[in-house]
Amino acid sequence: MTKAVFFDIDGTLVSFRTHSISQNTLADLYALKEKGVKTFIASGRPLKMMDNLSGFPFDGYITLNGAIVYADDRIIFRHPIDPVTAGKIAEIADTAGMPCVTYCEDRLAVSMTDDTTNMTFKMIKLPPIPVIPAVEMAREPVYQFTIFADEEQEKTMILPEADKLEPSRWNPMFMDLNPKGLSKADGIRAICGHFGISREETMAFGDGGNDIEMLKYAGTGIAMGNASDNVKASADHVTGSVDEDGIGMALHHFGVL
Known part of the structure; x- marks a missing residue:
């Protein structure tokens, strides 16, 4: 039953x-x-x-x-994601100029916006969210990153401590990163x-x-x-x-x- x-x-x-x-x-x-x-x-x-x-x-x-x-x-x-790992991912996203949404327990922010993020936010009817560098957000516990990279871009990405991260997708334009497993x-x-x-x-x-x-x-x-x-x-x-x-x-x- x-x-x-x-x-x-x-x-x-x-x-x-x-x-x-x-x-x-x-x-x-x-x-x-x-x-x-x-x-x-x-x-x-x-x-x-x-x-x-x-x-x-x-x-x-x-x-x-x-x-x-x-x-x-x-x-x-x-x-949450291991704090050292979260800090490294945030630094890579900010340095590469790659849009990244960082999710903490009580707030979220996007590191930058472009045509892809704007189109995606409109598709899921997301209200405006703050634009804050990922490294600044990662000073508190991070539960998820959403990185705007398609599957081809993902293949070229070098993620530090990748063995501590679990990537997944529900849209081809971006991937979610959570703790491994x-x-x-x-x-x-x-x-x-x-x-x-x-x-x-x-x-x-x-x-x-x-x-x-x-x-x-x-x-x-x-x-x-x-x-x-x-x-x-x-x-x-x-x-x-x-x-x-x-x-x-x-x-x-x-x-x-």
Whole structure:
């Protein structure tokens, strides 16, 4: 029996076309709540950037790809990047003139902006954020970097202490960097421990590369129809796309609703 369902945001719950949760999917979320099934967000976004969820009362939030997890209005798990490693990454990004978003516990900033960052921020409807050098932000604990480098640029990057970092992508234009081995699966594990739910009683939905470990870890991993092939290969089931209300299709297919 499924007791908890975890949802990625961008491309899973929220359409890139409409920038919102569809009315059908929102109705399914409330139906889950009526049945007593707990619902959680599992995103690469920080909590401050989750303003596109139609006001739905989720039971908890896995943020920054598992680096900070919230439940019952408090942090139940946190895992920052090693401070020495964070300082070195920040210095490289600033020296190379490479746009870098630095996420700390209570704030975030971008080191510089260009056409790519502006286009990306518009795509995900991100409100203006401060422009602060990454090295300045890295003076406090850093939970995630988002570096604006495509896959070809990534191949030429020399990252110090790369063995301490976990890169992932949910968009080809940038990559997230988190502590090595950390993923949304760690967030699911923390939430299951907090609420006394077994791994087998969980279901997860995702579409991006940063969802792969979560889909593998959950009792039932569901890839959206708009997911890339490697994400689909990691899932137990492939449903319709976000614009086809694929979440509802899978919830009914597995008898959760």
